[in-house]
Every structure is written in C-alpha cells, then in structure tokens.
Amino acid sequence: xxxxxxxxxxxxxxxxxxxxxxxxxxxxxxxxxxxxxxxxxxxxxxxxxxxxxxxxxxxxxxxxxxxxxxxxxxxxxxxxxxxxxxxxxxxxxxxxxxxxxxxxxxxxxxxxxxxxxxxxxxxxxxxxxxxxxxxxxxxxxxxxxxxxxxxxxxxxxxxxxxxxxxxxxxxxxxxxxxxxxxxxxxxxxxxxxxxxxxxxxxxxxxxxxxxxxxxxxxxxxxxxxxxxxxxxxxxxxxxxxxxxxxxxxxxxxxxxxxxxxxxxxxxxxxxxxxxxxxxxxxxxxxxxxxxxxxxxxxxxxxxxxxxxxxxxxxxxxxxxxxxxxxxxxxxxxxxxxxxxxxxxxxxxxxxxxxxxxxxxxxxxxxxxxxxxxxxxxxxxxxxxxxxxxxxxxxxxxxxxxxxxxxxxxxxxxxxxxxxxxxxxxxxxxxxxxxxxxxxxxxxxxxxxxxxxxxxxxxxxxxxxxxxxxxxxxxxxxxxxxxxxxxxxxxxxxxxxxxxxxxxxxxxxxxxxxxxxxxxxxxxxxxxxxxxxxxxxxxxxxxxxxxxxxxxxxxxxxxxxxxxxxxxxxxxxxxxxxxxxxxxxxxxxxxxxxxxxxxxxxxxxxxxxxxxxxxxxxxxxxxxxxxxxxxxxxxxxxxxxxxxxxxxxxxxxxxxxxxxxxxxxxxxxxxxxxxxx
Numbered sequence: 001x002x003x004x005x006x007x008x009x010x011x012x013x014x015x016x017x018x019x020x021x022x023x024x025x026x027x028x029x030x031x032x033x034x035x036x037x038x039x040x041x042x043x044x045x046x047x048x049x050x051x052x053x054x055x056x057x058x059x060x061x062x063x064x065x066x067x068x069x070x071x072x073x074x075x076x077x078x079x080x081x082x083x084x085x086x087x088x089x090x091x092x093x094x095x096x097x098x099x100x101x102x103x104x105x106x107x108x109x110x111x112x113x114x115x116x117x118x119x120x121x122x123x124x125x126x127x128x129x130x131x132x133x134x135x136x137x138x139x140x141x142x143x144x145x146x147x148x149x150x151x152x153x154x155x156x157x158x159x160x161x162x163x164x165x166x167x168x169x170x171x172x173x174x175x176x177x178x179x180x181x182x183x184x185x186x187x188x189x190x191x192x193x194x195x196x197x198x199x200x201x202x203x204x205x206x207x208x209x210x211x212x213x214x215x216x217x218x219x220x221x222x223x224x225x226x227x228x229x230x231x232x233x234x235x236x237x238x239x240x241x242x243x244x245x246x247x248x249x250x251x252x253x254x255x256x257x258x259x260x261x262x263x264x265x266x267x268x269x270x271x272x273x274x275x276x277x278x279x280x281x282x283x284x285x286x287x288x289x290x291x292x293x294x295x296x297x298x299x300x301x302x303x304x305x306x307x308x309x310x311x312x313x314x315x316x317x318x319x320x321x322x323x324x325x326x327x328x329x330x331x332x333x334x335x336x337x338x339x340x341x342x343x344x345x346x347x348x349x350x351x352x353x354x355x356x357x358x359x360x361x362x363x364x365x366x367x368x369x370x371x372x373x374x375x376x377x378x379x380x381x382x383x384x385x386x387x388x389x390x391x392x393x394x395x396x397x398x399x400x401x402x403x404x405x406x407x408x409x410x411x412x413x414x415x416x417x418x419x420x421x422x423x424x425x426x427x428x429x430x431x432x433x434x435x436x437x438x439x440x441x442x443x444x445x446x447x448x449x450x451x452x453x454x455x456x457x458x459x460x461x462x463x464x465x466x467x468x469x470x471x472x473x474x475x476x477x478x479x480x481x482x483x484x485x486x487x488x489x490x491x492x493x494x495x496x497x498x499x500x501x502x503x504x505x506x507x508x509x510x511x512x513x514x515x516x517x518x519x520x521x522x523x524x525x526x527x528x529x530x531x532x533x534x535x536x537x538x539x540x541x542x543x544x545x546x547x548x549x550x551x552x553x554x555x556x557x558x559x560x561x562x563x564x565x566x567x568x569x570x571x572x573x574x575x576x577x578x579x580x581x582x583x584x585x586x587x588x589x590x591x592x593x594x595x596x597x598x599x600x601x602x603x604x605x606x607x608x609x610x611x612x613x614x615x616x617x618x619x620x621x622x623x624x625x626x627x628x629x630x631x632x633x634x635x636x637x638x639x640x641x642x643x644x645x646x647x648x649x650x651x652x653x654x655x656x657x658x659x660x661x662x663x664x665x666x667x668x669x670x671x672x673x674x675x676x
Contacts, residue, residue: 032086035107045264046084046278064321065094080136081171082117097125134177142421144195152401182414188226191398196253202264235262331641340374349497358461358519360497362387377431378406386433423454433459450488464610468638475633493518495560539588550576555608566652604659625655
C-alpha cells in the first residue's frame with residue numbers, strides 16, 4: 001500500500017525513486033499553498049486534502065497533451081469545486097501547460113491567468129468556468145453526452161475518432177446543490193459510462209461539519225440514479241485511489257462516483273480537518289509547521305527536478321497519443337465539423353399569415369435540422385409547447401446516441417448546464433427550450449454560458465401575460481428585462497415569423513456568446529420581411545415609415561402588431577401620423593446611438609412592451625410615454641388579460657395623441673423652438 005500520509009524526512013529532498021509519487025504530491029500541495037499565501041487570499045484546504053486523488057488522475061489516467069490543449073479527443077478534467085483552483089493551476093504548470101510559475105506567484109491578482117476560480121478561455125487547460133457549486137459536475141454531464149453523441153456519428157469499425165473520458169473532482173458542496181441531483185439523474189438515465197466523478201468527501205463546509213446540515217447516503221443516492229459507486233476510505237492511499245479509478249474505467253455502461261475520504265488542509269498541524277482550512281491562508285507559524293511536516297524547504301514555489309522531469313515524461317506520452325490520433329482520425333473529425341455546420345436555408349412565410357412565433361420557430365428549426373447535422377437539443381419536458389418536437393428526428397437514449405433530440409426532463413437547470421458542456425466540448429451546436437417564466441430555474445447556468453461566450457441557443461416561449469389561463473405563475477413580466485441585464489447574452493424578441501427566422505439565423509451565426517429567443521404563445525400576423533441586416537446589424541427597423549411622422553410607436557415582440565393596429569387607428573381617426581418601429585434586439589438597437597435615426601429627439605415616442613417598464617423608461621425622453629406593466633398578470637383567456645392590463649390599440653393611440661399634444665405645447669412655450 002502506497003500511503004502518502006507520513007511526513008517526508010526533513011531535509012531529504014531526493015528520497016528513493018520509489019517515493020517519486022510522494023514528492024510529486026507534496027509538490028502539488030505546496031505549490032497550491034504557496035499561491036494562496038502569496039495572494040493572502042484563497043482556499044488552501046481542498047488542494048492539500050485532495051492532492052493524491054488529483055495526482056492519480058493526472059499521472060495515471062488523463063489522456064491529454066499540454067502542447068495541444070484543444071485536441072478534440074482529449075480527456076476533460078473538470079474541477080467542479082472551483083474554489084480549489086490553486087490545485088488545478090499547480091497541476092497545469094507541472095505538466096507543461098502554458099502557465100508559467102510567475103502566474104502562480106500572481107494568483108488572484110489583476111491581469112493574471114490564475115483567477116480565484118477557474119475561467120474557461122482565460123487559462124489554458126481549464127475546460128469550464130467553475131466556482132458556483134454544482135455547475136462543474138452538471139456541465140461535465142453535457143461534455144460526456146457530447147462525447148457519446150459524436151462517437152456515434154464519427155467512429156468507424158477501425159477508427160475511434162471519439163473515445164475519451166470526462167473526469168470531475170467534486171466537493172461535498174457540489175453534491176448538496178440542487179443542480180447536482182438533476183445532472184446526476186440525467187447522466188444515470190443516459191448511461192454515460194465515460195463520466196467519472198471523484199467526490200472529495202472531507203465532511204467540511206464553511207459553516208463547519210457537512211453532516212450538521214446533510215446526512216445523505218451519497219452512494220445510495222447515486223446508485224438510485226443508475227450510477228456505479230465506489231468508496232476509498234483513505235484519500236492518501238494512492239494504491240486504493242488508483243484501484244478505484246481503474247474500476248471506474250472498467251465500467252462502461254454507467255457513470256461512476258468514487259467517494260474518497262480526505263482531510264481538508266492535510267498537513268497543516270492545527271487547522272487540518274477543520275473549517276478554518278477551507279478559505280483562509282495559513283498563519284506564518286502554521287505555514288512553517290506545514291513545511292516541516294513535508295520536509296519542504298523554506299523556498300516558495302519549489303519544484304524538485306525529478307518531479308518536473310517525471311511530469312514532462314508523462315506529458316510526452318500524451319503528445320504521442322495525440323499525434324497518433326491526428327494521423328489516423330483528424331481528417332475524419334475535420335470532415336464532420338465542416339458537415340455539422342450546414343448552411344441553414346430558412347422557410348418562407350407569406351405576409352398576413354397568422355402564427356405564433358413559437359410555431360414559426362418550430363418551422364425554422366425543422367428546416368434547419370435537415371441542413372445542419374450538428375444542431376442538436378431538446379426541451380425540459382415541453383417540446384410540443386416550445387416547437388422543438390421535430391418530426392422525423394429520434395431521441396437520444398442510452399443504447400443509441402445517434403438521435404438529434406434530447407429529453408432533458410423537468411430539469412431546467414441541469415439542461416442549461418449540460419448545454420454548456422456540449423458547447424464546450426465542440427462538434428455540436430446545442431439548443432434547449434422551456435417556458436420563459438422558467439428561465440429563472442436555469443439562470444445560473446445561462447449566466448455562465450454568457451461568461452464563457454458559448455454559442456448556446458435558448459428557446460424561451462410563452463413570453464407575456466397573453467399566456468392567459470395558466471395565470472400569473474406562468475406569465476413572465478420581469479423575465480425579458482432580467483435576461484437583458486446579463487452581459488454577453490443576446491436577447492431577441494421577434495415580432496412575427498419573418499423576424500423569427502432572422503433571429504434564428506443570427507443565433508446560429510453567433511460564435512461568441514449565447515442567444516435567447518423570446519417567443520409568443522399567441523398567433524401574430526406576419527408583417528413584411530425585415531430588410532437585410534435590420535436584426536443582426538441594427539437591432540430594429542421601421543415596420544411602418546410614412547413621410548413626416550409626428551409620433552413613433554416603438555415595440556418589441558407581440559406588441560409590434562399592437563403598435564401597427566394603433567397606427568391604423570390613428571390613421572382612421574385623423575390622428576397624428578405614426579412611424580412603427582420593431583425592436584427585436586434592443587441592446588443592438590441602442591448601441592452606438594443607432595436608434596436616434598428611427599426615434600429622433602424632435603419626435604415624441606410611445607414605447608410598448610408587455611413586461612416591466614424599467615429598461616424602456618431608461619430610453620424614453622421627457623414627454624414620451626411607456627406602456628408596460630408594474631404588476632403580475634391574472635388567470636383568464638389571453639386576449640382578455642392582455643386587454644384588461646391595457647394592451648389595446650385604443651390605449652396606445654390615446655398615448656400617442658397625448659405625447660404629440662405635449663410636444664406641441666412645449667414647442668409653443670419655447671417660442672416655436674423644440675425643447676426636446
């Protein structure tokens with residue numbers, strides 16, 4: 001038994017070769033500890049406690065090449081417990097990723113590549129942004145699912161183009177979070193046998209012992225989800241950890257959870273095993289005792305030469321594996337990627353047709369899947385209602401991953417994290433759908449999608465109080481505005497079928513961030529098609545643009561049809577001449593002052609959307625009117641709710657007359673000069 005729990009003899013920095021693992025583990029521990037000490041900030045406990053299991057994965061199992069961190073068939077390692085980032089940075093540095101020792105010295109500092117929690121795209125070798133507990137585990141489910149789906153598409157009898165594993169290091173806190181239940185249940189249901197989760201079972205949370213708030217039988221819980229479960233009683237027993245990992249590799253029909261009992265802050269004499277070790281640097285006295293415990297020199301960021309050489313040799317093996325893959329499989333993979341993108345010709349819609357934008361979206365999606373083989377996704381048990389139940393397409397299941405549709409079940413949060421994992425993996429273009437009101441359930445994962453710049457498409461339907469009889473619990477009023485607040489998320493609320501097609505086209509063109517399509521339940525008339533670039537480049541356009549308009553009616557989504565009706569009402573009653581502007585992408589519409597061309601300062605405006613007024617009020621000028629909501633909806637037929645809450649052509653027309661009259665009074669008061 002190789003138990004790395006006894007101290008290395010003080011001053012003996014070159015013990016026998018058979019203790020190389022012991023020196024390597026000590027190096028990992030001390031590099032992480034030194035990074036935290038240098039920053040005077042961070043989490044030393046997990047890196048010190050979980051160093052042996054992490055070293056076992058990197059040194060014995062992980063299929064990777066640090067010189068080609070984007071190799072498509074590499075194993076993915078996800079540090080779900082992202083607060084232990086110093087552990088990952090130490091390993092990435094030792095194995096030769098482009099992460100110099102200076103970056104470890106600058107841990108958690110401005111401009112460094114070693115932020116407090118791992119960030120995808122910021123640090124080479126980091127597969128996903130983690131830190132919000134549970135997200136890494138759930139994202140890894142999407143990675144593992146993508147691997148199986150791509151294996152079904154790309155592998156041949158004599159060529160395994162996709163055949164890697166996804167490894168996760170998760171904490172007690174990861175497994176407490178609700179998203180872990182959703183993700184683990186989905187992974188077990190789909191039989192993701194190449195997903196291996198190592199549970200760092202140290203029984204400590206910030207508030208103290210984990211068992212003071214959670215006494216779950218973890219193995220029984222995961223067994224109930226359909227997982228293979230294993231247990232290691234001593235996280236410092238390298239042989240036992242390796243044996244368990246081998247057992248996980250041998251299991252191909254089920255994902256595996258390995259619970260490893262560790263000691264948080266292992267090696268720190270007075271704080272090890274306590275909550276004090278979790279997120280606080282060691283005191284100078286404790287640090288000195290810890291160095292003595294491991295026989296380590298008083299030299300921050302010390303790396304024994306034989307450890308560095310050993311890690312380089314291990315990395316070279318990975319490079320050889322990657323080069324063989326490139327020789328045998330790269331062409332096949334490149335062919336798939338080119339084919340997967342497709343070209344996406346949109347269906348035609350006739351002006352005057354009435355259909356809900358969710359229905360129009362379904363028609364667009366049906367056309368796209370036949371042309372874009374990499375477009376895959378599903379819904380949180382609402383495919384028929386969200387327009388994502390595609391005819392002729394089969395679902396993914398544990399015995400056949402060739403399908404295009406994924407039944408995520410009533411797991412909105414788990415679905416969104418899995419979509420992130422699929423996008424991060426590469427080779428597929430994922431979408432997911434649910435009702436807009438349930439976007440709250442998945443918001444943390446959607447936020448990470450935006451933070452990482454992932455091209456995920458979210459289809460959110462039933463977008464306003466016009467949902468009707470289901471009542472205020474299902475009628476989103478604040479959700480569109482809340483989504484617009486997320487940096488990097490493109491929120492598109494099309495007015496009709498033509499704009500819906502344009503929004504889908506924009507969503508699939510985007511490669512640097514997620515897109516939310518906000519779609520109606522109720523039928524809407526198809527207007528004229530928007531001019532080229534009106535959505536993607538300008539964010540809005542004039543649906544009605546008469547000469548010399550006296551008022552501008554600005555609306556988004558279903559309220560554009562309302563604005564058109566109000567303009568017709570004004571025309572019938574010899575009221576002010578109205579320009580009608582549709583704004584499917586408000587953030588683009590207001591960027592660089594583009595909206596001034598359509599809503600100039602010298603023409604009053606009425607801003608209309610069936611949701612909270614906050615964002616539109618920020619755009620309104622003095623004298624403008626904003627028609628929105630400052631309350632929840634009600635249960636009644638959709639048209640009745642819509643009308644009772646003030647969304648009628650008559651109300652919009654009245655508001656238009658009032659803003660024009662106000663502007664005229666102001667002009668007269670200012671002596672004929674416009675004061676707007």
